[in-house]
Amino acid sequence: MPRRSSPTPLASYRAGPVHGRRVPRPVAPGTVHRLRVVARRPGRPGPIVGSVNDWPEGTGQAGAGGGDAAGAREHVAWSGRDGAQAFAAVEAATDWLLGYPFVFRALARKIDSGHVLVDYGCGPGKVADHAARLLGARVLGVDTSPEMLALARGSGTAVAEFHLVDGDRTVCLPDGGADAVMCNHVLASLPTEAAVLSVFREIHRLLRPGAPLVLLATDPACSGTEYASLRIGEPGWEYGPGDALAVRLRRSDGTWQEMANHAWPVDACPPLLERAGFRNVVQHRPTVEEAFGVVDAEFAASRTWSAERANPPLVITTAFAV
Template identity: 75%
Template sequence: MSDRSQGSAPGGGAPGGAAWSGHDGARAFAAVEGATDRLLGYPFVLRALAGRIGTGQVLVDYGCGPGRVADHAARVLGARVLGVDTSPQMLELARASAPAVAGFHLVENGRVSGLPDGCADAVMCNHVLASLPTEDALLGVFGEIRRLLRPGAPFVLLTTDPACSGTEYASVRIGEPGAAYAPGDEVTVRLLRTDGTWQEMRNHAWPVDLFPELLGRAGFRYVGRHRPTVAEALAVADPDLVAARPWTAERARPPLVVTTAVAE
């Protein structure tokens, strides 16, 4: 999946995934609450992009889903943001709810329609990889993102660390308590919805240590990774959100990782 409360990807790069397919699935995905991501994820993705992209430059949100993160990025960064997703229904929602986004493009057969090679000054990809079942699928997504980026342009990737499985966070739980997952293993993820109920879906466990090698094979230079903390969020996240909860689990074991790379 992608942009948990935001989007899907081809399953995520394959935006969507069966749990979010069709109009009903798209609406259900748009109703994910996403507090943990809004605290420790998206603000740090935008921070990683700030100063690297600005007014008039093109930022692609790969796996944009309903488009809320893409819309916010356009307003904060001043960039020309393009939303990309494999789900036509997600893109339909995004067109109706993300007015700051400059355009939307469908991923078909692993390729973004209507976007030429080297058209992007930056790409962000949020919660897409967990939807993908194999390393080849991950490489396919990384390869298509590399095609879109001009040489030297940044790629910012947001993922959940499967090593944090079983922990009850404010809006998400990955896997079962006490369980360990090998790369690519299926894992059940529970996501809090805005109505207070929980949505379960099947994802795949991809450890963050796997990404540097795959990024290198896809034509990127790995830059590094950062695991945002609640203390850091005090300076970048919505102050009302920070004050709304104790964030006990997020403080003890931050689950989100921002990986950055540069197109070679």
């Protein structure tokens, strides 16, 4: 259960054995935290840079939380048609600064045009669509929600393909058929370690040996911080794996919505990935300074990003199937 405490500095963690002790180790924002040595492949593209028009409004693939009491506040479940439409209306400015562009950059270093990229938990499909255009990959978006997939397929600009997850299995996709998988903010919907392991094992099944998973998640250690488009949890609380936490998201119309979510601390993911068959786990916390070399300069300069500068809330985890 979450417990009340004094705010603590943001920290990354070194993962020990799967059932061993995890040792907190403060790391400066932007540090690449390596759990295994990963060699870079030569000749891969550099930073992902596009026109300001390439960064969609109301992308609906936002991370957890956000904002103050201004505007409408609702408890929203993402199930059903109304939930899917509410999710599609999320602004996700912080994610488009410190999240998705870094996911795309990590993928661009590992896959080529024409490769198969699965977006596991694609929601209304805006991020999958953007990845397909930017990377030139064949993007397959999968989700457990028929309503989300209906929105994705109904987009007049959709260039990705979309499929339903049946139970815990993506029955339409074969074993080892994916050259890469991205999984953005899916952990926040999973309440238990067993549920997380089930998702990781299904992703592992989809990937060919040696192929990467790029995972985007919010850090619950940033609880209570007001970001441009999100707030995670409550000030002064610490959250353990699977703990429920309230989050707020800013809509593209400037209002806010509130929902329930689940916390997965940064150090909880590497051991679970290893149990699911992944190795060479690397975690990276992007900073605003880095973003100026990755995203469009006009978008990066469009806000002050003061909270994002002080305490970056997003973590990119990369792991490889074996």
